[in-house]
Amino acid sequence: MKKDKKKLSGNTNRLNYNNIPINWNLVDDIISSCEKIVLTTHENPDGDGLGAEVGMFYHLRQNGKDVRIINYSPLPEEYYFLNKHDIFETYKKNIHDEWLRTVDIAIIFDVGDYSRTRSVKTALDNFTITTMNIDHHPHPPKHPFTHNLVDLSAAATGCMIYDYLKAAGNSSICKDSMLGIYTAVMTDTGCFKYSNTDQKCHEIAIESIQNGIETNIIYQNIYENNSRARMRLMGEFLSNLHYEFNGEFAWFSLSQKMLKKANAAKSDVEGFTDMVRSISGVEVSVMIFENDSNNCRVNFRSKGKYKINDIAEAIGGGGHAFASGAMINCSLRDTIELVVTKTKTALKRKMEII
Numbered sequence: 001m002k003k004d005k006k007k008l009s010g011n012t013n014r015l016n017y018n019n020i021p022i023n024w025n026l027v028d029d030i031i032s033s034c035e036k037i038v039l040t041t042h043e044n045p046d047g048d049g050l051g052a053e054v055g056m057f058y059h060l061r062q063n064g065k066d067v068r069i070i071n072y073s074p075l076p077e078e079y080y081f082l083n084k085h086d087i088f089e090t091y092k093k094n095i096h097d098e099w100l101r102t103v104d105i106a107i108i109f110d111v112g113d114y115s116r117t118r119s120v121k122t123a124l125d126n127f128t129i130t131t132m133n134i135d136h137h138p139h140p141p142k143h144p145f146t147h148n149l150v151d152l153s154a155a156a157t158g159c160m161i162y163d164y165l166k167a168a169g170n171s172s173i174c175k176d177s178m179l180g181i182y183t184a185v186m187t188d189t190g191c192f193k194y195s196n197t198d199q200k201c202h203e204i205a206i207e208s209i210q211n212g213i214e215t216n217i218i219y220q221n222i223y224e225n226n227s228r229a230r231m232r233l234m235g236e237f238l239s240n241l242h243y244e245f246n247g248e249f250a251w252f253s254l255s256q257k258m259l260k261k262a263n264a265a266k267s268d269v270e271g272f273t274d275m276v277r278s279i280s281g282v283e284v285s286v287m288i289f290e291n292d293s294n295n296c297r298v299n300f301r302s303k304g305k306y307k308i309n310d311i312a313e314a315i316g317g318g319g320h321a322f323a324s325g326a327m328i329n330c331s332l333r334d335t336i337e338l339v340v341t342k343t344k345t346a347l348k349r350k351m352e353i354i
Contacts, residue, residue: 015132015147018139022149022160024167030132030147032168034104036066038129041109042116043073044266047187047222048156049110050075052134054082054180055161055173056107062174070096072118076267081221082180091120101127105146110157112137112319114144134160137319138309152320155196158184162204175211182208183218190274191219195304195322232262234272241276242340249347250276251286253336266291273299284308286343288336291327296335300324300343305354311346315339 015026031037037060041049053069060067068089075088082088089096106129108114114121114133124131132147133139136154154160158181165173165181173181185204189197192205209215237252244251254269262268269289276285284306287299298315300308302322309324315338317326328335 015149016143018141018143018148018150019152022151022163024164027132027147027149027164028168031060031105031107032063034065036099036103037068038100038103038106038124039067039069039109040071040106040117040120042111042113043118044270045071045073045076045079046110046270047079048158048184050079050082050088051180051182051184051187052109052157052161054087055158055165055177055184056109057087057180058174058176059165059168068099070100070120072120076270078222078225079183081218082183085176091123093119093123097123097127100124100129103127103129105130105132107132107134108145109134109161110137111135112325134164136160155194155198155201156184156188158182158188159200159204162200173207173211175213178204178208178211178213179218182213182215183222186215186218187222191223196320227264227268229262229264230268233258233264233268234275236262237272243282244340244344245347245351247279247281248283248351249286249343250279250282250284251288251340251343252276253288253290253332255290255332256292273301277301277303284343284347286339288332288339290332290335294329294331296328296330296332298326298328298335298339300326306347306350308343311343314342314346 039053039056041053057067057069069087070089070091072091074090075083100123106124108131111117131145133145134149134157136151136157138152139150151160162181181204185201189201192201236258237254242251273285273287283303285301289297291297300312302308304322307321309319309321312318312324312326315326317324319325
């Protein structure tokens with residue numbers, strides 16, 4: 001019986017919904033056929049990836065599945081409220097590989113690029129585990145997943161999990177799952193402020209409140225829980241912002257030296273690009289963050305006047321039209337020169353068209 005289940009979820013029945021309507025009933029056939037399931041998301045996880053994991057986890061556990069959440073990065077402190085049942089694990093080869101080699105399917109959420117799961121991907125590849133990608137970021141036609149489910153119109157991956165749970169027969173989604181789904185939607189819509197906020201987002205919010213979700217507590221945990229180190233780092237970069245094109249383009253860089261001076265962690269930089277975008281007159285903001293001496297992370301944000309995912313793609317990244325990113329294997333100095341030059345060139349061209 002178990003062999004038949006693994007066959008159903010294997011390569012002979014690949015699903016590829018790359019930004020076309022998803023048949024969630026077929027997706028449910030595959031997921032339901034599996035007994036051991038691992039859930040994971042990208043490094044430095046955000047509310048959408050984590051919330052989607054939580055939404056799926058409790059559904060699967062209710063249905064008697066052997067399910068675990070195993071991520072590359074530790075759970076950020078502001079999301080500890082999602083972990084009241086200790087469901088999040090940080091990948092360790094000597095602890096997890098024995099179990100991972102036996103799973104029927106790995107479901108990957110909100111990843112953008114599969115390589116962003118780092119050593120989790122390495123383990124899954126080594127054990128030739130069937131994979132299912134659920135994401136609202138663009139993926140190329142030649143993707144590495146067994147099953148690929150992409151909906152670019154979804155405001156958050158959490159919205160896709162909501163659709164799946166409804167199709168899976170959960171007319172009333174449990175409170176624990178709704179906690180995750182609401183967190184995903186709230187964070188990826190900027191607390192329902194961004195242009196991607198649609199009717200479904202508000203429907204999810206209504207159902208969450210009806211389910212007893214304390215939405216104000218979620219907001220406080222995520223957005224009103226800043227450390228003093230984060231505040232010191234914020235003061236440092238805000239006093240060194242660079243403005244271009246009469247203030248329409250603002251950019252800043254963060255070095256490891258700055259982090260050490262502020263006694264801050266990598267997670268403390270989350271949201272800084274959005275903060276700069278909120279400045280009056282700024283249409284595009286860019287953060288260049290030094291991961292180490294030869295690798296930098298770049299975040300692009302736009303208010304909507306200019307699309308910026310093409311700029312991210314030009315330097316090897318990608319993402320949404322107004323929220324994108326990239327990883328550059330260069331020094332901070334070289335990355336700044338590359339990113340600022342390319343962004344200015346692209347924006348100048350876009351400004352001439354408008």
